[in-house]
Amino acid sequence: MDFLDYVQMTKGQRIAYRIKSFFTGIPRAIGNFFKIVVYFIKTFFVAIGNGFKNYGRRFSKGDAGTKLSYIIMGAGSMMHKQIGKGLIFLASEIAYIYFMATFGISYLSKMYSVGVQIDEAGNMVDGVIGRERAMYTKNLLGVESISNLDTLDNSNQVLLFAVMTIIITIAFIAIYVANTKSAYASQQTISEGKTPLNFFYEMKMFLDERFHVTLLTLPVVLLMLFTVLPIIFTIFMAFTNYDKEHQPPGSLYWWVGFNNFADVFYANPMKSETFGKILVWTIVWAIFATFTNYILGIVLALLINKKGIKFKGFWRTMFVITAAVPQFVTLLLMRLLLGDNTGLNAMLGTQYPFLSDATWARITIIIVNMWVGIPYTMLISSGLLMNIPEDLYESARIDGANAFQQFTKITFPYILFVTTPYLITTFVGNINNFNVIYFLTGGGPSPSNYYQAGQTDLLVTWLYKLTINSSDFNLAAVIGIIVFVICAVGSLITFNMSKASKNEEEFS
Amino acid sequence: MASNSKKAVALVLAAMMAATALAGCGSSNSGGSTQSTAPSTDASADASADSNASGGGSSAAGGAATVDVDSEDVQKQIKDAIAQEAEATGNKISMTLWCSGDDLTFEKSLVEKFKEKYADSRYKITIRVTGAIGEDNAGGKIIESPKDGADVFNFADDQLSSLVEAKAIAKVADLFNENVKANNSEDSVAVCSYDGTPYAFPKTSDNGYFLYYDKRVYKDEKAVASFDEMIKTAKAANKNVYFNLGNGWYSTGVFFTAGCTVEYKDGKQTATYDTKEGLSAAKAMCHLAENAGNGFVGSAGSSGDNATVQQGFSDGSYAAAVIGTWMAPAIKKAIGDENVGAAKLPTILMDGEQKQLHSFGGYKIIGVNSFSKYPTTAQALAYFLSTKDSQVERYKTRGLIPTNSEALASDDIKNDPALKAIEAQKPYAHPQGSSVGGKYWASNIAGFGNEIVTAKGKISDADLEKKLKDLVTQFAG
């Protein structure tokens, strides 16, 4: 279905088509989602299978050098006249073995118990163990202090180092495989009667054929260290009892399986009810916040960009200024402007509970969010409006379309088509919108049946509060995983739907 | 008990002397435990204790054989111990002190004096004073992550039990303990102990609340005898009475009034709110909240107590407020010194009769982080901050009521109206430490009051009972 075909349909046909394509799109989108998931899993295992197959094949076909490099890394390269490369492989093997011997193994072995002592029956003993093992000494003045603080096992440290060891091991396996491949490749080069590339030439390749390695190495390493590692660590936390009462090194935490997930979904009425309510509000909020801003932002852009309106720059700048002032400033200000006894209420002598009554607060938040967000949408859709190909309008005018028809036939469909990905990112962004909620109401008002949360809290602000205020790190991790799943599933499905209904080439 | 600790002090002193003798020989014996030294010098203990007692004319309070911490000998001992601690970190000591943000400038000045007093060529002390973590949640933050916590921290006494249970707070050193005990009021010393062991240094005795009122609206204390009367008068003057039911610290007073037992023991929180008494208290709160927005303000909204009270008195919309001494300067500034009245809390209508409103009465105390790298220095600092001189100065600069017995007996402090109001409220004031722990504050006790105020008290008994039940479950955690 071409966009132009679509434009040429009558109104009734269009509506029918839209409704039809929407509903026919849903199963396909969901189907596609599962297809993608299955595809990923399949590719993953096929890749691993192939990896092993090739690994074996290279070994059986390899010469002595190649075979040797399966045990002593770099041996193959060195025997195939690639000394420099071989030395690097060898060095990495030695470094890895040293790392594992001095450090890695001990932490990996502790991972099962996370540093907690285990009694004869194999059960984990209560987490006060960390403290119980503390040794107190008194100095000459009678001042008591803990003398063995550094030697107390710390579950945090154990888990973190263990995860680090796993990541390093995976990286090492990659190098190891590369080593066998390289040995085999150079063996083949020699058997073809050519000389393998020398070290300096290979180094130079990092500026050309292998430039992507040069570009990606540093960002990826840092990403691994400060994003991937913490995320894996946090996912592990979701399966422990790392909460206020289990704070290492004072007291340790240990594995509790899926208990935390059970708590959130059904086992703990307080937590699961809170979760349910917050989830519903998060989705309601995300829908309202996204579409109010989107529609009104486009309307505002159209008003400003309307032909014959003067001082376009002035109008735009006025709105851009409010978008440019940092959100924490404007939102904190709004909090006081809309407080029970302050700001507007003080000036008007009233006591409207803008932010202190749940229903009021929810509506206020959505309205304030419009204040915050409309200028952004205006700015972006202004940019888009200027990009609409003029010939579309011209042909429409020739067909005798008036301004309104031009809008409904060209402008709106165009913007909708072009901004669907933007809509998705905004929607995901609103599910994760921390600022508006936290600075305006702080999640409040908090009734007595919410666990560490209030009636305007989103999942992410709840996550934040669980981390900052109540140190329920395990629960926070569970919420984080759930938010991830919602965002991933939601955007995959909508992305598929928009892809299906959109002819990408049309406007690119 | 007392004689035991006296003996211990004597032992310690003896040990110290022995140690100085050794240190004088140039040995650098670092971090040794006394457990081995003390018994071996047992013989000399009695003698040194005697000499101390006879020469102890300068010691503060009568009779007890307290050690004069300021004597040259002891000062030298402390400095030696500090020097020893500093050795491990390159002879540099760097510590953190948490205090209330309001007191920041003042506490900084005290810390300067401390550094002056313990200046020594062997080490250098730097102390970062920050008001970022207030006294209300310092304990919680220390427990949450002791390693990130301050070495010395000011906190409200109710946090002591959870700190001790988390083993996050250090015992008061024997050397200072006797002095603390002898010089401060009995109650204040008691709240610094857990199971008879002292863990903190008392600092101020005004961590409670009472009534501040505008004398232009209420002529005398009789006019502020009951909430109902007060609200009527305030309404007539187009003003409000402020009592924050949306804050558990205040609303618990109503539950106490009804006779609920609120207990925190061995890490377990209990409160009998799901009983007849609890319902009476909740209904009394509803009765007050009926006037919400019309002569009565029962919630701080999003701005918090202090800001609300300050705002209310400065724009003339408040006639009285249930709050504590820390707001005295602001209220005085808003309505003028001469118009500020202080009294015990009014009565509240409960089950058809007027009952005296109960409250929390507590202390602000100073603790030492048990994970501190410099325990001796930290203890010395905590002790210094709690001495009589420091307390008197704190009263003069910050208006905070001391715990030191001598200071309390002095003329300017004795006649302080706030102190009088605290004294009058005392029979109805409950200690925090044994009543409430962390779970109590983590519960939705605040939300409970807020809901009542928002609904203007129009909540059915069944709903109230359900909410109270929810609260009790949350305490149990």
Place this chain on the structure above:
Amino acid sequence: MTNTQQSSNMQTGYAARRRAINIVVYVILAVMVVIWIFPIIWLIIQSLRGEEGISTSYFFPHEWTFNNYIRLFNDDRFPYGRWLLNTLVVAVFSCIISTLFILMVSYAFSRLRFKSRKTFLNLGLILGMFPGFMSMAATYSIMELFGLKQSLVALVIVYSAGAGLGYQVAKGFFDTIPRSLDEAAKIDGATRSQIFWQIILPLSKPIIVYTALTTFIGPWTDYIFVSYFMKDNSDNYTVALGLYSMLGNQTMSEYFTVFCAGAVVIAIPITILFVVMQRFYVEGVTGGAVKG
């Protein structure tokens, strides 16, 4: 003849109607501008208010003063000057590192073809869907291991180490640069590194400005990470957390006007920057993200 007259009649009628519509539009715009600008004006007025307290029952203060700005930079309890410096340092360093990373990664993904490129792209997409601060407790532990606890360096790392994930917009931009440029340069013997530095980057000013702008504004206004990472260390606060701490229960009424002054000071540079650079911002978003 009649034809043109008719159309000119139609035109005058059309013009009158259009003028009427335009007046309505002007009125709507004016009302909206008032609503949108009102809080900003209120902020500025409050920052010049002489009376203490959270708010007044009147709009214009009875006493105008610059004292709040003077107090802002001379306060013992809230060292705003220091916070401002911290914020600037963190934002500048994060901006430089992040911009570099983003350009490097997006260029590699956009214009270089290599094995496992797709895998990397998908992994990036997945990682990007975890809530940003979900793992901050873990990151804090890592910083602790490196001895960077509560330091500004830790903040710079947090803001820029994961920057590579934000490649989508810049990648979209690089995708639009014709491949023939690369081909021509390759024939002339240029390496891929030379193409990147000498040919593509000079062409990418809009996206560089866009990336720098967003990576600067992020740390400049972030509250979440600072609030968890700095804990009690108020010397290392950035302005966002510092200003937030001014509005604590204890200090709100005393410091509200100072807060407003501080907010004005932090907002001015970023507002000017944004207004001046808005063209690049729009180009970045519409050129990259929207096209997907």
